Amino acid sequence: MSIRKLAAGNWKMNGLTAQLTEAMALAAAHPQPDLDILICPPATLLAPMATAMTGTSVAVGGQDCHAAEKGAHTGDISAAMLSDAGASHVILGHSERRADHGESSADVAAKTQAAWAAGLIAVVCLGETETQRDAGETLSVIGAQLAESLPEGATAENTVIAYEPVWAIGTGRTPTEEQIAEVHAFLRKNAPDAGIRLLYGGSVNPKNAATIFAIADVDGALVGGASLKAEDFGAIVTALQNA
Numbered sequence: 001m002s003i004r005k006l007a008a009g010n011w012k013m014n015g016l017t018a019q020l021t022e023a024m025a026l027a028a029a030h031p032q033p034d035l036d037i038l039i040c041p042p043a044t045l046l047a048p049m050a051t052a053m054t055g056t057s058v059a060v061g062g063q064d065c066h067a068a069e070k071g072a073h074t075g076d077i078s079a080a081m082l083s084d085a086g087a088s089h090v091i092l093g094h095s096e097r098r099a100d101h102g103e104s105s106a107d108v109a110a111k112t113q114a115a116w117a118a119g120l121i122a123v124v125c126l127g128e129t130e131t132q133r134d135a136g137e138t139l140s141v142i143g144a145q146l147a148e149s150l151p152e153g154a155t156a157e158n159t160v161i162a163y164e165p166v167w168a169i170g171t172g173r174t175p176t177e178e179q180i181a182e183v184h185a186f187l188r189k190n191a192p193d194a195g196i197r198l199l200y201g202g203s204v205n206p207k208n209a210a211t212i213f214a215i216a217d218v219d220g221a222l223v224g225g226a227s228l229k230a231e232d233f234g235a236i237v238t239a240l241q242n243a
């Protein structure tokens with residue numbers, strides 16, 4: 001089975017209007033890529049970025065949504081609102097949200113349902129902490145997160161899974177190729193649909209991208225810091241295209 005690759009950027013809490021030019025430069029540099037490109041900017045930039053990316057190769061996504069359709073949830077954003085602003089995807093269960101906002105895998109599953117109901121593709125994040133890896137618990141942690149974060153009905157069309165070891169995020173440290181291969185093989189075998197795209201995330205940069213993309217069952221990347229600059233993210237897109 002051939003799986004279409006996905007280069008996804010997570011801008012996290014970075015980016016003002018002036019940085020829309022980075023997305024525009026990325027789109028201009030990759031007019032007809034043989035893969036999917038996604039940028040998930042902060043919510044404030046969703047609508048203007050979606051407008052700027054209309055007719056380009058770059059899709060736009062949110063970084064979180066509420067599990068409820070609407071209502072009295074000050075400061076939150078519903079999946080329908082993301083879609084209305086031009087998003088096609090939403091990142092859910094990022095470790096920063098699990099840590100900063102106490103999100104459980106059950107919360108992530110409820111948000112995933114909400115995303116699907118609004119027609120969004122859910123990019124569901126999983127990953128072990130360094131303590132868990134050191135204790136030899138990586139696959140059991142990933143297995144539990146996978147089972148509990150994905151509701152019934154996950155398919156290659158509505159879901160992407162991102163493996164992001166917590167200790168590799170923003171640290172410049174990456175797992176060994178064997179460690180990434182082991183988790184991705186586990187995810188391929190245990191995901192509800194073998195066609196679900198499996199992204200690796202955590203300190204991906206233009207220098208290590210080609211090595212990471214050569215690993216079996218890595219269908220792309222979820223890139224943080226290096227997705228903020230068109231030049232860096234563009235080099236990662238090119239590495240994925242050439243993998």
Ligand SMILES: O=C(CO)COP(=O)(O)O
Nearest residue numbers: 010169170202203224225
């Ligand atoms: O958390 C990440 C993407 O969601 C990875 O972040 P960095 O690429 O900055 O390590």
